[in-house]
Amino acid sequence: MDPAAPLDRLDPARAAAxxxxxxxxxxPVRLIAVxxxxxxxxxxxxALLAEALGGAPVxxxxxxxxxxxxxxxxxxxxxxxxxxxxxxxxxxxEPYDWHLRRFxxxxxxxxxxxxxxxxxxxxxxxxxxxxxxxxxxxxxxxxSWARGRFRDGPELGAFWDEWTVAxxxxxxxxxxxxxxxxxxxxxxxxxxxxxxxxxxxxxxHFLTERDRLSPPY
Numbered sequence: 001m002d003p004a005a006p007l008d009r010l011d012p013a014r015a016a017a018x019x020x021x022x023x024x025x026x027x028p029v030r031l032i033a034v035x036x037x038x039x040x041x042x043x044x045x046x047a048l049l050a051e052a053l054g055g056a057p058v059x060x061x062x063x064x065x066x067x068x069x070x071x072x073x074x075x076x077x078x079x080x081x082x083x084x085x086x087x088x089x090x091x092x093x094e095p096y097d098w099h100l101r102r103f104x105x106x107x108x109x110x111x112x113x114x115x116x117x118x119x120x121x122x123x124x125x126x127x128x129x130x131x132x133x134x135x136x137x138x139x140x141x142x143x144s145w146a147r148g149r150f151r152d153g154p155e156l157g158a159f160w161d162e163w164t165v166a167x168x169x170x171x172x173x174x175x176x177x178x179x180x181x182x183x184x185x186x187x188x189x190x191x192x193x194x195x196x197x198x199x200x201x202x203x204x205h206f207l208t209e210r211d212r213l214s215p216p217y
Contacts, residue, residue: 036137039148061119
């Protein structure tokens with residue numbers, strides 16, 4: 001086997017089928033977290049996966065964070081989202097407006113068979129008991145932050161300075177990657193899908209044996 005050979009590109013339909021086959025984790029919902037550093041590509045990947053899942057709902061954690069509470073949104077998520085979904089009810093959360101600096105009108109989040117939660121800290125300790133799978137966008141912090149800064153432009157440079165400090169502090173005290181079931185890596189025009197550090201036997205049963213044995217390079 002060529003040690004430099006790339007993995008097969010992730011088939012979104014196959015990944016979606018594997019996620020649908022998981023047992024529910026939050027009431028009737030299979031709650032899938034997509035975590036990773038800011039700028040690592042979580043939103044783009046989540047949109048692709050949601051489409052493969054037939055339009056699965058996606059909760060963006062940017063809607064729950066605020067300028068003053070970059071990571072202190074756990075209570076809102078548990079009260080407004082996890083609680084209702086665990087009862088099989090549609091959730092209603094109040095998205096934060098980053099321009100007006102206030103919460104907006106409640107937005108519905110249905111108790112669909114699969115619901116995606118994407119954002120930095122989606123795999124945090126308080127949420128893991130409610131997750132069917134934790135996916136980690138496997139791009140390093142400095143590369144991710146550089147991408148994010150380029151995307152947002154120099155006018156948000158001061159915010160990024162504050163954010164990187166807060167993110168580093170968060171992951172130092174409550175890391176997600178060691179508990180990830182799956183590592184997702186961008187590869188050319190697609191993604192690689194690898195068993196993560198927290199994967200248990202059978203956790204990635206929709207991976208092929210070739211996926212499991214090929215080196216992550």
